[in-house]
Amino acid sequence: MTDNILITTEVRVTTVTIDRQDKKNAITQAMYGAMADAIEEYGQTDTARALILTGAGDMFTAGNDLQDFSIQGSGKSEEMPPVGRFLNAIRDCPKPLIAAVNGPGIGIGLTMLLHCDLVYAGQSATFGAPFVKLGLVPEAGASILLPASVGMAVANDILLAGRTLTADEAHSYGLVARVFADADLMTEVQAIAQSVAQSAPVALRRSKALIRNQKDQIADHMAAEISVFVEQLKSPDFAESVAALMQKRAPNYG
Template identity: 40%
Template sequence: MTDTILSQTEDRVLKITLNRPEKKNALTLAMYERMTALVAAAQDDPEVRVVMITGSGDSFSSGNDLADFLAHPPTPGDSPAASFLHCIAQAEKPLIAAVNGLAIGIGTTLLLHCDFAYAAASAKFQLPFVNLALVPEAGSSLLMPQLAGHRKASELLMLGEMFDPETAREVGLINSVCADADLEQTALETARRLAAKPPEALRLTKALMKDTSGGVTERINKELGHFAHRLESTEAHEAMQAFMEKRLPDFSKFS
């Protein structure tokens, strides 16, 4: 039986590939469970510094497998889909997506929880929830208006029509559009650059960016607290020593 989720770690990058190409990588509950386990384990694995998600064949993901979901409707509690969404929303290490084709429903909304996302020129996006008499998921009813503005989010979520990679880039869903042949290499290059950074500094930076509590004054104080602590860290010592010695810093020994 074909493994519907493939995983490989190389250069401290965990690559997760949705591998159900005959179904356009539609997600089943078992696939959600496997992805959750992989992303969760990566958070405590010093050999993994970045997680990258992509799809096999001509699709990133065509969304949820409707037959599977109608037989096992997701709940707000501990359903596999909910567990995966909470897992990627709370992930401390950088997440990167390489969107290689169709990105429907969750194939688009999971990008809202990625730190970097790249799309092939042939990619197609859609948020079809209303068309299916459903409502948005993955926090997209909150995150899309924050990202794209209320009117553009209304267009994408309430009309539910297909949109192209350039629109996805304009509203901030992806970083850039790549030639199809260059997509994976572009995403992997970013992943490797991140993997070479001081890992704790990277995790704290992501945590600060995702923390929406308080105002500017509170944020300045929070940053200063971390800043003072980081000045005494071994990561900072290596960075500054390398600068003074006119060499590249080596953060490979940190976790």
């Protein structure tokens, strides 16, 4: 458990908030474990019928804590790491997942949205996945789900060229359902979540299952991605990206 993940449940709506504002809400393995626990519990119980993922302050998440991943990536444990549990939890959750993107969503902050059923953004939200700039590869099924969501050309612009989308651009490409004023985002999303929570629960589950009917294919693709991702965590390129980050300089990949 970690103090950096806040979990509240009110009137059958659970809200999971990433709260590590001093580190731009960058996510550690401990934080992934706490979010996985919350999402797994939500999926298995009737305490809540809608779940909101959001960030504290003016940042959704800056993505993975690279220093934490550098340490974890050198390990040899056969146990599934917390990030793997989190990715499986958002992929397999049988109930509605709602994202309220309240600021920049970088890396996993973008790719997790591809597993959410309803995605809303504040006007100041931005979306980017600079994996190749860090010596890494896409994860969370992004290399198949992002092209399916925004089209191959835009997906390549994001994943290969490192383009960052504004909230309005993300909406125009279908990555985001609606964009709200920053000050109104949580009020609007909570109202939507309450509406979802009041719907017939069995119909919600079955509708989601019909919409997400390629889960097995996505699971296989995610497994292939994570294998390459783990290899890259041990690569000289990733080591250089972490060193450059710590030394506040541009990486030199030779």
